[in-house]
Amino acid sequence: MSSSRQTSGILPAILPAIPSELVVIILQELDxxxxIRCKSVCSGLKRLIDDSVILQYKIELAVAGMEDGPPSSIDVSERLRRLRSYTKAWRGMAFAPDEEEIAFxxxxxxxxxxxxxxxGDSTLMFTKLPGPAxxxxxxxxxIEDxxxxxxxxxxxxxxxxxVMLEFPER
Structure with missing residues (x-):
């Protein structure tokens, strides 16, 4: 029996002995x-990767050409939902409807x-533009005056x- 057959025969036997949470933590460290190659090792590993929100987020983030942001109060499942919404909008060129025209x-x-x-007077108006995704x-x-x-x-x-510049007095 070749060593590759022994390895592939041992791997499925070892995986059930390791808690799935620990396997996910280990898989998070992979490039x-x-x-992606791990998904083809066995059906159990594929299912574990497909069912893991954090691993799906990592995969879909890379596919979208994006990087994870800094730690935040938004959990990974919500980040994945927003990422999917964002990429779906770009794929279908379907963006949020215009809120209103800003005339000035x-x-x-x-x-x-x-x-x-x-x-031009002494008032500044600010608008934080929305981004639903x-x-x-x-x-x-x-700032009124x-x-x-x-x-x-x-x-x-x-x-x-x-930073503001004022009109010089004449």
Whole structure:
């Protein structure tokens, strides 16, 4: 008997002795090609991978060309649901319907999913653009009077940064 036959004969006998939760933890450490190859080892391993939410999330995330985000309060099953919704929308080119048109005159800046507008006076209006597949809802707020007429502004919401230029006095 060759060693490959012995290995393939031993593997199914060993797997039932190891708790499935432990096997999933081990499989999480594999790279994607190796994880996919494991699905062809035996039907039990394939079923374990197919039934594991965390392993399916890892596979579908890689297939979508994405990386997992930082730790959050959103559990893996919800992340998988959102990922599937997002990829389905892209596959079918079926995006969320337009909420409303945003009309404005004057200065504007779009950064990090936040649209900021100013009509040149001393007020800034902000709109956090929605992303249903990512669980982001529309949010609006404003800064009513910054104390001077705004000539221009730049922002970076990821740094909680807003820089404004004022019109010089004549």
């Amino acid at each position: 994607l090609p190796t994880l 005159d004057g200065y504007w800046e779009l950064c990090g999913g936040v649209l900021a507008t100013s009509d 990512r669980g982001i809802t529309l949010r609006e707020w404003e 910054v104390g001077f007429p705004i000539r221009d502004f730049k922002m970076d919401p990821s740094q909680d940064l807003l």
